[in-house]
Amino acid sequence: MTSYVSPPAEPRPQVLAARPAAPAPRQGIDADRWPDVAGLPPGSRARSAVAAALVRSALRRLPLRVRWGGGSVTGGAGPLLDVRDPEAFFRRIGADGLIGFGESYLAREWDSDDLVGVLEVLAAHVTRLVPPALQRLRGVWAHRHPGAERNTPDGARGNIRRHYDLSNDLFALFLDETMTYSSAVFTDPAADGWDELADAQRRKADRLLDLAEVRTGTRLLEIGTGWGDLALRAARRGARVRTVTLSHEQRDLALRRIARAGLADRVSVELRDYREVEGAYDAVVSVEMVEAVGEEYWPVYFDALDRLTVPGGRVALQTITMPHDRMLATRDTYTWIHKYVFPGGMLPSLEAIRQATAHTGLRVTSDDGFGTHYARTLRLWRERFTRRAEAVERLGFDATFRRMWEFYLAYSEAGFRAGYLDVRQIAFTADGVARGGAR
Structure with a gap:
């Protein structure tokens, strides 16, 4: 248990x-x-x-x-x-x-x-x-936000542990076979049943890899491994993938999945903070990672993306966003989500992303929002989680935890249904010039 x-x-x-x-x-x-x-x-x-x-x-x-x-x-x-x-x-x-x-x-x-x-x-x-x-x-x-939840290197590890290291078995109960914990991209508005979710997740990953122009020989860095599905898809394209995470549980399962797929020679998975990564990459991808960085560290995060991408290389992100005025109004407020689900998290606005990248060599080449797809993804997760309440209990998660998780999934779905939240895939080109000088 x-x-x-x-x-x-x-x-x-x-x-x-x-x-x-x-x-x-x-x-x-x-x-x-x-x-x-x-x-x-x-x-x-x-x-x-x-x-x-x-x-x-x-x-x-x-x-x-x-x-x-x-x-x-x-x-x-x-x-x-x-x-x-x-x-x-x-x-x-x-x-x-x-x-x-x-x-x-x-x-x-x-x-x-x-x-x-x-x-x-x-x-x-x-x-x-x-x-x-x-x-x-x-x-x-x-x-106000507790100081212990600042996303310093040590603080970020603690924040990640409290959510992503809960239990791989827990997440497997409500995620699809790809073990993808981010918004899917559906093709048919009427086809959003459980049977469509895995393909919709693969479609999301492929769109992001296309934006990053990942192909045979691409040196790819992924910041935020999840359970490894995007890294697997990139490796099958012939890329050489380095992926980093702070979650022990996610790394362990990602390594097993990569080994089972026979791709261990193409993918390395490291327990490493994005601030500690060195090297030069043709492309960098990161899915719903900006939200976990915290506003204080957004400039550091985008500096890292800029520093790690070769001139002419591509960066592709998927990120949840909120309206800029609401971000400014609530930026210092400690919320229920912080306390119970995502300590240290902060949703950016598009304007905040523009401000955080203005001094870098990253230039936006495409930006696509699809918030209604996240509402559908969350509904499928919530319905499956609710149906599997007894299995969740057998893992050792009590009734209050289950009610908390249902509230979190419903709260998130409602935000996307109301249009208060959006999710976007944003592509950048690294032009090789940052802070007024050549890198």
């Missing part, structure tokens, strides 16, 4: 001692693994009252139906948000904002028979949920 690292609670001295006994909806939650879910946060009645007033007002303006405490349903249309324990719900939001909203779901204080639908409505109206005056004071009430 596989154990896993439970997410650390946000530092709150003497919180556990101050918390009241958990009411019935929170019974059965492991307080050691999930301290901030099993108990309620300390908070004043005033903050809870303010949260209640703001949340009720916001929900009345949205296309949602709401049930409070088992009473009658308000609102005329839309998915149902069923708030089973309003007092706990408002208390969590008053203390921790959207982190509290997510923790309230984990504690079963609210639910929905259309979770993605509820979250999609919230994502589509995200700029209206908090009054403008409070949005301007975000720095006062929002939690």
Whole structure:
């Protein structure tokens, strides 16, 4: 049975001692693994009252139906948000904002028979949920990122371990046979069933390799190995591939897959930070890695891509993006996703990528967005994960973890369905000139 690292609670001295006994909806939650879910946060009645007033007002303006405490349903249309324990719900939001909203779901204080639908409505109206005056004071009430989650070389290793080293068996339960954990590219809008997913993932990888002009003899560097499928496809084209990762679990499985394919002589897999890589490559590819780098290190990351690519070489990235104004508004905010799923992560905007590459020799040659494809990919993962709940439990992941993972997948799918998030494949040419001089 596989154990896993439970997410650390946000530092709150003497919180556990101050918390009241958990009411019935929170019974059965492991307080050691999930301290901030099993108990309620300390908070004043005033903050809870303010949260209640703001949340009720916001929900009345949205296309949602709401049930409070088992009473009658308000609102005329839309998915149902069923708030089973309003007092706990408002208390969590008053203390921790959207982190509290997510923790309230984990504690079963609210639910929905259309979770993605509820979250999609919230994502589509995200700029209206908090009054403008409070949005301007975000720095006062929002939690800040813990220093331990900065993406220094040591910090990045810890952040990666908490997500990607959970268990290869866990990911295999909901990913397709390619073991690809990023957006697929479908051809037919109507053909997005499970049977189409593996081919859609291969299509995504091939498009990226085409953008990087990978062919026989190409010296290819991949930053972020995943479980090795893209490296395998590149090697089958005749490329010589070096791929680097910080995940022990992913490296182990990638090496086994490469050996089984008889391609160990063409692919090397290394446990190495991108900042430590040396050499010169005809092409560099990286799939949904920018998001894990963190804003502080985006210039360092793109400097590395520039430095490692020969003049005239190609760089091809796949990255999730968000609107620039929302990125600026939330850049310093510690979120539920940071706390429970992706510590240290940060989604860039297209403008942020342009700014981070402006001083390099990387020049954009193509840029294609396909966010609706990610919504479909996430739906397939979420449905498969939910169907395999018993198998997830047998791996040692408790009911709260499973609810957390379902919320994460639904939350992500909703963001793409609402158009709040996008995913893009961006190709660059390295022109050999950076910072005003030849390299």
